[in-house]
Amino acid sequence: MTLSAIEVNHLKQAPTIEGVLSAVVSRWSSRSFADREVSPADLTKIFEAARWSASAYNEQPWRFLVGARGSETYKKIFSTLIGFNKEWAAAAPVLILGAASSTFSHNGSANAYALYDLGAAAGALTLQAAALGLRTHSMAGFDHDAARQVFQIPDDYLLGAVIALGYQGEPSALSQPQLLSLEIAPRTRKPLNELVLSAWGTPAELA
Numbered sequence: 001m002t003l004s005a006i007e008v009n010h011l012k013q014a015p016t017i018e019g020v021l022s023a024v025v026s027r028w029s030s031r032s033f034a035d036r037e038v039s040p041a042d043l044t045k046i047f048e049a050a051r052w053s054a055s056a057y058n059e060q061p062w063r064f065l066v067g068a069r070g071s072e073t074y075k076k077i078f079s080t081l082i083g084f085n086k087e088w089a090a091a092a093p094v095l096i097l098g099a100a101s102s103t104f105s106h107n108g109s110a111n112a113y114a115l116y117d118l119g120a121a122a123g124a125l126t127l128q129a130a131a132l133g134l135r136t137h138s139m140a141g142f143d144h145d146a147a148r149q150v151f152q153i154p155d156d157y158l159l160g161a162v163i164a165l166g167y168q169g170e171p172s173a174l175s176q177p178q179l180l181s182l183e184i185a186p187r188t189r190k191p192l193n194e195l196v197l198s199a200w201g202t203p204a205e206l207a
């Protein structure tokens, strides 16, 4: 028996630790998307969250190409996805492609933090989406050269990820057993004592 979207959403919540932002707890990467558009007002909020991220020298190196289903931009982003991602991302009402300028505009030198900043902005975007009841799913599985070509992205821009955005759909809408099992799989994480250190190899004592 397949779980419902509500049951899957429950299963995917991060274990609650008091005080952790509810958007952090509720964010997860769905592959099933409902046939429901994202409002322009919500899209604006999502990109405002990205816009107000921190960046080295306040360069704001990120650029986001965004397309709603049916648009030329959407079709172009979708065309660059690898086959596995095409299987499920076709249901997403919005696709986003992130890029970052690899040079600082104030002096033309290399910006080694461009992708860091793009990732931070994308993180804010995904949390804002979660706070609005939306789901995001980042994808590295796309053809970078094809993306550069279809959008004529300048060489000095690095490409980040494609992000599928929309409302969670019923897991039963996923046609393939592999996709369904991923959709209902519990989320796992490394323990904090592996990730947070006081010296290399030594867990920090947080509490």
Ligand SMILES: Cc1cc2nc3c(=O)[nH]c(=O)nc-3n(C[C@H](O)[C@H](O)[C@H](O)COP(=O)(O)O)c2cc1C
Pocket: 027, 028, 029, 030, 085, 137, 138, 139, 140, 141, 142, 161, 187
């Ligand atoms: C940069 C990045 C690239 C990813 N690429 C893909 C992808 O190409 N296809 C896919 O199905 N999931 C992709 N994912 C989703 C991850 O597998 C997912 O975020 C991870 O398993 C953790 O699950 P959660 O986001 O639900 O917490 C990607 C995630 C990130 C952040």
